[in-house]
Amino acid sequence: xxxxxxxxxxxxxxxxxxxxxxxxxxxxxxxxxxxxxxxxxxxxxxxxxxxxxxxxxxxxxxxxxxxxxxxxxxxxxxxxxxxxxxxxxxxxxxxxxxxxxxxxxxxxxxxxxxxxxxxxx
Numbered sequence: 769x770x771x772x773x774x775x776x777x778x779x780x781x782x783x784x785x786x787x788x789x790x791x792x793x794x795x796x797x798x799x800x801x802x803x804x805x806x807x808x809x810x811x812x813x814x815x816x817x818x819x820x821x822x823x824x825x826x827x828x829x830x831x832x833x834x835x836x837x838x839x840x841x842x843x844x845x846x847x848x849x850x851x852x853x854x855x856x857x858x859x860x861x862x863x864x865x866x867x868x869x870x871x872x873x874x875x876x877x878x879x880x881x882x883x884x885x886x887x888x889x
Contacts, residue, residue, distance in 0.1 A: 772818075772819055772822050772823075775818065775822065775879070776875055777818060777834070777837075777872060777875035777876045777878075777879055778815065778818045778819065778822075780868070780871055780872045780875055781811075781814050781815040781818060781837070781841070781872050782815055783868065784811055784814070784815075784841070784844070784865070784868050784869055784872055785811045785812055785814075785815050787864075787865060787868060788807055788808060788811040788844065788865070789808060789811075791851075791857060791861065791865070792804045792807065792808055795856065795857075796855065796856045797851055797856040797857065800854075800856065803847065803850060803851065803856070806847055807844060807847040807848070807851070810840045810841075810843040810844045810847060811840070811841075811844050813836075813837070813840040813843075814837045814838075814840035814841045814844065814872065815837075816837075817833045817834070817836045817837035817840065818833065818834065818837050818876075820833050821833025821834055821836075821837070827883040827884075828883075830883055831879075831880050831883040831884050834876050834879055834880045834883070835880065837876055838873050838876045838877065838880070841869050841872050841873045841876070842869075842873065844865075844869050845866055845869045845870070845873075848862055848865055848866055848869070849862075
């Protein structure tokens with residue numbers, strides 16, 4: 769990987785951020801400042817930690833930042849449950865976004881495994 773934009777986990781994370789911001793601009797979630805801000809911060813954190821880890825130019829550090837990014841994606845999923853449970857998002861929207869977040873987490877896991885396996889060899 770020569771540039772950040774080539775990383776599929778980062779591309780999908782960026783899409784997730786965009787979609788989270790969309791749901792936060794409309795409807796009931798827009799008025800719940802605490803939940804809205806927390807889910808937006810978690811989504812942005814996932815994308816930002818990928819970038820920060822990549823910039824370290826070190827597989828061990830990159831994998832560590834990807835672990836943190838993956839935690840932020842899991843936080844997005846948890847907060848989506850809150851939004852669903854209090855009626856801020858429809859089940860179909862929840863399912864779509866939860867699936868996006870799961871895809872991002874899976875891509876991160878694959879990259880983490882690759883980085884750690886390559887390092888151990």
